[in-house]
Amino acid sequence: MIEKLFKAKFTTTGKTIEQLKAEYTDFLPSDEKLQALLEAYQNLDGVEVIVYERRFVGEENYGVFAWDESDKSIDDKIRDFIYQAEQDDMFGSYIDDREEFLADWESGNYSPSGSLVFEKSDIEIIEELKKGV
Template sequence: MKFKLKVYRAILHTTGKTSKQILKDFDGPKPSNEVVQNIIKAYDIIDGLEVAVTDTFVDNGYSLVEYYKKDNEKFKEFIYLLEQDPFVGTYVDDREQFDKDWNSGEYEPPAALHFDNDDVEIIEELNFTHSCHHG
């Protein structure tokens, strides 16, 4: 079965977020100020990068589909900082294991990465078809 997924080439505009903007995305327990500052730092790292995103899976935003290999180190640091939230992070204060898992391809994110509409500048829609295989 094949289905068309709307995928867009986009530029991230994620720098300059405030604590208030970060906190609005948390429904459950509010993170510590240290976690909020890590998230702000993480968003600053990926600001200006070109990525592929889709709006298929979220209302009012975009999910990351792919980023360029040349930006791997920036995304690695971005994700490690997000992993420092003790409520959802798997690698809290465990850089060594994170680096090992990332570099070996074993890293699995706990969830898809989503961005607010304001964080994403759409450049163009890409032609993307995904095949589902059921066994």
């Protein structure tokens, strides 16, 4: 259950390839895929979103709840990040298939296999949102 929502912005410009590699435990993507993912992270820097706290045993992070889809530049950055995440060889559904991904995205038929989750260091909280807003 989501208890609190926050207006936040991404602080992802400082990520490195080494940090991305450390997030993988079973299968390490190619350097080419990691570089593309790193660029997608950097492209998100400064984008404002609505997030919620996720707390599980041993980890605390944020899940993306929503963003301003009417702002094409924001929606495009989120879309491009998600496409790069879909390149994961174990969990991706659109590996090297940008055309199908874009068609599904534009038609509203895209359905992610998981949540967009970010480390606390990737998010700067701007303010807690009041219920009903």
